Amino acid sequence: MSLSFTPDELRFRDEVRAFIAARLSPELRRASSLNVSFFSYPDIVTPWQRALHERGWVAPGWPQEHGGPGWTATQRWIFESECAAAGAPQLSPMGIKMVGPVLMRFGTSEQKKFYLPRILSGEDRWCQGYSEPGSGSDLASLKTRAVRHGDHYIVNGTKIWTTHAHFANRMFALVRTSDEPRQQDGISFLLIDMASPGITIRPITMISGDHDVNQVFFDGVEVPVTNLVGEEGRGWTCGKYLLEFERGGGINSPKLRHALEKVRELANSDLSCKAISHPEIATKLSDIELDVQTLEFLELRVLSALQRGENPGPVSSVLKLRASEIHQAISRVGVEMIGQNALVEERRRPLHALNDEPIIPEELLSVVARHLNGRANTIFGGSSEIQRDIIAKQVLGL
Known part of the structure; x- marks a missing residue:
């Protein structure tokens, strides 16, 4: 997908790139690339969140009155895309993208005053x-x-x-x-x-x-x-509201595009015996590319709604369903490409803390573990079957 940015937006993109170049160390990039779970380990995410907090960029979707940067939907998209492309650690969504919005909507003034700054700083x-x-x-x-x-x-x-x-x-x-x-x-x-x-x-x-x-x-x-x-x-109301943000309040397509590019690099390398030359692999990568582009358009639509102060609504189930399935498709084709190296099991964790020479090249070390962890993507946050029920009833009106 091609987006045309205004001169101000291009300047903002350059500002984000300069910040990432200055504050995202090679060690953090490596650690993030070897993180195989949906959440980053605290020793990976804490230094990055501290840097973002100093700049006021921890919570791109939060309004300014609660400590957010007050960005437009386009600025938020640029920021998320640049962080994903650079391989920056993913902040835990539990505070920023889940309980934070619930407190803003349903919390008392005392709860907001106490908890929201601690979410931003990473203290909680x-x-x-x-x-x-x-x-x-x-x-x-x-x-x-x-x-x-x-x-x-x-x-x-x-x-x-x-x-x-x-x-x-x-x-x-x-x-x-x-x-x-x-x-x-x-x-x-x-x-x-x-x-x-x-x-x-x-x-x-x-x-x-x-x-x-x-x-x-x-x-x-x-x-x-x-x-x-x-x-x-009345907690069910709060819980449902939170799930809308868990499923559709974030931006997943830039991270999925980054993951796809890493797999594409692997497909073009000797580590996979140039798997891209196999028509079946090339077709799968092309299909995933189209799925990511479609998700991008849908996420931009939801971002626009959030910019107007709306919550994601039932379309969040579409986002959650497709993002989780695309994630699994990317990791699955990665396993298919590495052949017998998929039989090598490294049980020590975290992978980024290993100092000795790995049994297989480091580029392959996390492929299988990421794939196995990703099997839960279509279960947590509401299973794919539940999401299809919600889509049928609340989106399609069936």
Whole structure:
């Protein structure tokens, strides 16, 4: 896709490029390229977020009154595209793109004043307490309960697939505060301090060997009533609003285009025996290129809506569905190209911390692990089946 920028926009692009050249070190670029999970390790993301915070560029989508840069949709697109092309670490979306917008919409003035600056600075790292054993796609059936005692809630239950809970000091969680005929009506949205007594974190190892997700247990955890976001029993509204931003509030196509270019470079190299010469590989890469272009147009449309102060709406399910499927297509063709090297397994993590000579070239080290981790892309944030149901009902009106 070709975009025509104005002179001011071209100057902004040059400003972004100069900033990246000055603040994104070769070490961070390498570490980011070897990061195989959806989120970056804290030692990768913290220096980059600190640099962005100094410039006021941490939250491109936030309004100025809450610490955002006040960019236009085009500026935001330029920034995201340049960061992706440079291989910059991806900031955790939990705070910036998920709970942040919820606090702006439903939070009290005290909650906004306390939490939003800490999200921007990186002082608070957030995790998401949604899924439970037996309550994943059917999230409204969740059973983690919060019972009010005076000025506190007492929370008991468990959450699962909690990404980076072992690094987080805060959790936003959906909990059951009452039993109603309609399950959604008894759910509330709480902010939980992960240092609270009664919280236990149990690691879950992914198929790739990575420790990204966890099961979190709550045993009599006290949460101040002041940490309730919105009204008690109306947390489902907050949760749905957050999911729109999780699924469609970000910009994925520049990152996917960067990933595709890395795979294309591999296809043209001796490391894959010039796999691009195989018609099947060339066709797959061309198909993915068309999919990325289509996603770009759709994301630009949503960016324009966000610029007007609208939330993403049900089209966020289209974005989430296609972005996750494209991500899997890119990683899958990467595995297909590297042949017997796909049988080599490096279990040590994180990959960017390895100092000895790898068994296979470093360019191939993360290919299989990234592919295996990416199998969850069509599950987390709402499975592809759920997204198709939403699209059918709310977009197509079927």
